[in-house]
Amino acid sequence: MTKCAILGASGHGKVIAEIAELNGFKQIDFFDDRWPQTLQLEHWHIIGDTDSLLSCIQRYDLVFIAIGDNAIRIQKQQELMQAGGHFGVLVHPSAVVSAYSVLDIGTVVMANAVVNPFAEIGKACIVNTAATIDHDCVVADGVHLSPGAHLAGGVKVGTLSWIGIGASVKQLVSIGRNAVVGAGAAVVMNISDNQTVVGVPAKPISRKG
Template identity: 55%
Template sequence: MKRLAILGASGHGKVVADTAECCDWEIIEFFDDAWPHVSSIGGWPVIGTTDDLLGRVSEYDGVLVAIGNNGVRQNKLDQLKASGARLPTLIHPSAVISHYASIGPGTVVFANAVVNAYAMVGEGAILNTGCSVDHDCVLESCVHISPGARLAGTVSVGAGSWIGIGACVRQVIAIGANVVIGAGAAVVCDISDNMIATGVPARAVARA
């Protein structure tokens, strides 16, 4: 039986687990540093902490990190990789992924997301419900594209950046690393590293 460990017992973790069930993972167990105070999430058990999981990665066919904070998710991924964990790519059956696209290990693609031809998505990314990533986009590690966000063709997004719910990014735009794009923003010019950008059109308003 296919056995999956999920690190991070949160609302996001529930959606990861639900998606995993849709992808025929048969046994799903959670780990969270709030254990044993938190012993279950929805209908799934929480059975240990990060350290417990690091000592048991060989027991699982796959391990996913279900933590929304991009920096924390990257740190946990690095620990798991160093421990020899197998990081699957999880794609909801209703997502539409071009066979010319590349999706990295540890990435989760949720329901109704679209990834078009020659897009490249790095490890540990979150492509959330109903988002779209068009042709030739390049998303580096641990990016989060929020529900309903839209990236036009040839957009690049640096490691650890977060594109907010319903945001739109014009074609051939470069978004740096560790950037936060606000909900509903319209990005029509490049955004440099470590910035928060909001509005229509989006402007950098503070450092992230």
């Protein structure tokens, strides 16, 4: 296990690259659609765009998508899996992930995050720095749990939803698909598909951005 390709030369990509290195990958190659205008991300090299990666994907032991946008991340992962890319899970060495939890491919668990027993996490999810997912939670594909966000036991989060930094979700609450929970919110009731909520307790708003 030596060669890792990362699509998305962003700040998030830097974090993914370091976690890959900590997991023993010796060669990290970045790909980004800003190539060839951009050739470098810190000390890492950007060696091609998505098409370049598609043409050499089977040379890599691990392919990872480092794109923050949930919908684009999952769409790129599907495209690269169909092209034969080897996807896996990346876990920072300081994270605590229960042996009784299940994490699907393309998901990253960052530093100091905790995933407790019988939690299920789908494909291409981001469990960001110091986020926690308690027992029996079900987190669907393409979800982003931002730094310091907390899901209590038995919470369900639908596909492509984004839980903002420092938000907390009460036990057994269901969050729909493509929902957004604002930074610092306390979610105490179920959230519908496509709804954005903010505040303590969290209430719906219409998104401007």
